[in-house]
Amino acid sequence: MELTQEQVENFNSNGYLVFPSLFNPDEVALLNGEVADLYSRNRPENVREKSGEVRTNFAAHLYNEIYAKLARHPRLVKPVVQILKEQVYMHQFKINGKAAFSGDVWQWHQDFATWKNDDGMPSARAMNIAIFLDEVNEFNGPLMFIPGSHEKGVLDASHDTDTTSYPLWVCDEDTVGKLVDRGGIVAPKGIAGTAVLFHGCMVHSSSNNLSPWARKTVYLSLCAISNHITKYKRPEFKAQRDFSPIECLADDCLLDNQVEVSLPWKEGFDKEPA
Numbered sequence: 001m002e003l004t005q006e007q008v009e010n011f012n013s014n015g016y017l018v019f020p021s022l023f024n025p026d027e028v029a030l031l032n033g034e035v036a037d038l039y040s041r042n043r044p045e046n047v048r049e050k051s052g053e054v055r056t057n058f059a060a061h062l063y064n065e066i067y068a069k070l071a072r073h074p075r076l077v078k079p080v081v082q083i084l085k086e087q088v089y090m091h092q093f094k095i096n097g098k099a100a101f102s103g104d105v106w107q108w109h110q111d112f113a114t115w116k117n118d119d120g121m122p123s124a125r126a127m128n129i130a131i132f133l134d135e136v137n138e139f140n141g142p143l144m145f146i147p148g149s150h151e152k153g154v155l156d157a158s159h160d161t162d163t164t165s166y167p168l169w170v171c172d173e174d175t176v177g178k179l180v181d182r183g184g185i186v187a188p189k190g191i192a193g194t195a196v197l198f199h200g201c202m203v204h205s206s207s208n209n210l211s212p213w214a215r216k217t218v219y220l221s222l223c224a225i226s227n228h229i230t231k232y233k234r235p236e237f238k239a240q241r242d243f244s245p246i247e248c249l250a251d252d253c254l255l256d257n258q259v260e261v262s263l264p265w266k267e268g269f270d271k272e273p274a
């Protein structure tokens with residue numbers, strides 16, 4: 001998949017792009033079919049909400065075959081390589097749950113604030129591409145973006161360890177207010193299989209999910225190989241140490257049973273952070 005010039009310009013000015021139905025219903029069903037098993041594991045890779053529901057499952061691409069293929073999918077990796085003009089490695093891979101009725105908030109933040117402060121990532125030459133595993137609507141806690149906020153670069157952030165079960169470098173309310181005055185807020189919605197690409201400095205958040213519909217989303221955080229992290233404070237399942245470039249599989253890899261992928265953490269990952 002090659003981005004058009006117009007898409008590249010939109011990304012540069014708004015900081016995000018939406019790809020409706022990037023994955024078809026068969027591919028989405030395959031991805032969804034793995035989640036219950038991944039979420040049922042009592043392992044450190046599953047970070048749970050205060051309610052006990054899984055908030056985030058980390059690094060499934062290293063121990064689940066379908067997600068290992070997704071992590072090498074050309075529809076996800078190639079647009080990022082095109083924008084960064086460099087090969088990329090997987091900095092982080094996660095499946096967020098946003099469970100029906102109880103899925104908790106994500107405060108306003110920039111991912112690059114965490115990548116810089118916790119992981120020593122040199123610059124914002126990294127970004128996320130998210131795939132909706134469920135329909136995202138106005139009721140189930142859609143991701144919210146402040147268009148153009150990525151142009152501000154990395155903003156001051158404070159480390160919030162209390163609000164949710166997950167520590168996060170968050171933006172202050174005054175800064176968010178000013179950015180919203182300028183850019184407004186958008187919340188991309190769409191059917192399962194839709195994808196959203198967004199800049200590492202995009203200011204984003206999501207509300208809690210009071211609806212009866214889960215809002216599971218996969219996030220690939222892809223980083224230019226020359227921009228790899230320099231600090232190993234977080235466990236490897238949250239901040240990967242393998243900086244080798246991703247080699248894409250074929251476009252039909254998800255539905256092709258012949259494709260083989262390596263699963264280095266098949267037995268799980270339980271080492272303490274370095």
Ligand code: SIN
Binds near residue numbers: 142206
């Ligand atoms: C994130 O910002 O990393 C996740 C936000 C969400 O899934 O709502």
Ligand code: MN
Binds near residue numbers: 109110111204
């Ligand atoms: Mn984020």
